[in-house]
Amino acid sequence: MGFPEDDVISAMDRCGPNASIPELADSIYAAQTAKAAGIEDSEALRLSSSESSYDDEFETEPSDYYSILPPSPENQNWGKRPFHEKKRKWDELSHGKKKRTKQPNSIERKKWVEKPIGTHKKEWEWTGEPNWIGSNWNNASVLRRAGVTEPKMLGFGIPSMPDIVTSRFIPETAMGPPYFYFENVAISKKGTWETFSRFLYDIEPEFVDSKYFSVARRKRGYIHNLPIEKRSPLLPIPPLTIQEALPFTKEWWPSWDTRTKLNCILGCTGSAQLTERIRKALVSCNGEPSFETQKYVMEQCKKWNLVWVGLNKVAPLEPDEIEPILGFPKYHTRGGGSSRTERLRALGNSFQVDTVAYHLSVLKPLFPSGLTVFSLFTGIGGAEVALYRLGIPFKAVVSVEISEVSRTIFRNWWAQTNQKGVLLEIEDVKQLTNDKLQHLVSSFGGFDLVIGGSPCNNLSGCNRVTRDGLEGKHSSLFFDYFRILDVIKCIMAKRSKYSSHN
């Protein structure tokens, strides 16, 4: 995360051996902020590591001050005070004033629960208040109380229902420049998204299932400070059912396979041995398969996203078929020495372009002459493809991606599409020290958009071995996303202040 070793050791001393990475990061951040504000380390140490000292100051606040939903076993985390508030306290101390985000009172929270979700915007429109519509915090019982029979991950709106949420509150500290956009898996270890939100300036996440944008499900959360009004989808609207997206399967699709959507496209695929087992099981039935056989085949087909390519013959999707489903041009990942396995892995880790483009579409009228983009964890360039398909030109892209395969794919796309802007490639986020970031901001004149989805390896439900949450080896890189974004914001704010004085 780029913290000096001494600061880390001090934080470990303060927080104890069992402290989580977020706790340590907060403690380091608080100490650094205090130091910058000229406050004695001893006081910083006391306030950053002592929950009681914080509570004393806000003792008049209700215990569920930060709760969005009513107290329940499902939302207990929201009764806890965010780490980010501790960090903010040091901002307040250094500036001599408090900055508090207005939170809904008990009557407003009750109103949220009682109003039907997804009926009409005016019925549950909030003026500057958090709104967790479509989030994975919406447990089934809360939704049923609210009159929702089928939980949906609609975010702040989808092309067919654009007015689900028409306004939302963005804390002053979160406002740009630059705009930023963060993405990760929606369903992960408990508390993960609370941490994401806490670090990313307490912005309300937007949870969207890409099944509304494509044939495949893809439940993802997004935190950004972009406007949410007047979004527009990419055209043409991609096919939304399996048989529209993969018409060659129609001929062989059995009536008892009722799927119309694909499940999430992952980084690995079903094996040839599995499809052969399925074929033999079906052939042995001599006609209509038994209920048990149907059940077995359906389980495997759903698990591995298998489609019908012949009589009794199922097969996994090939990279060339996945690319358009995810919104990439066909053969986007082909060539450049990448194997089928590498292509599948790269695609499984990428954005769903149509979904992201819908959110980014608001940038087009704001930046008619083009964008300067800081792209973290670029992968195969999902964000850049989305912006390109929206018709937004690039002034420059600083791309950070550790995978050589992904870098090659992205570089080839950049050349193939005759991009006129500057492309600067950086391999590792760890290389981005404060000095380096200062240099980049100066060189490019600041950035309009900081975008990226940090690795989800340790968050994904697919991971059976190292599902360690945000403390995992890969997923802890989220803190680098935050670090880099925060440094860029600070540098740009200073530049803006300096230029306005002159």
Place this chain on the structure above:
DNA sequence: GTGAAGATGAAGGCTGAA
């Protein structure tokens, strides 16, 4: 030695009934 294929559950959310 290298890369591809195959085998490996559990966590968290959803659903429906009591």
Place this chain on the structure above:
DNA sequence: TTCAGCCTTCATCTTCAC
């Protein structure tokens, strides 16, 4: 409101073929 059963999931590790 609770709970049991069901469904889904940006992966990792070992084995095997070359």
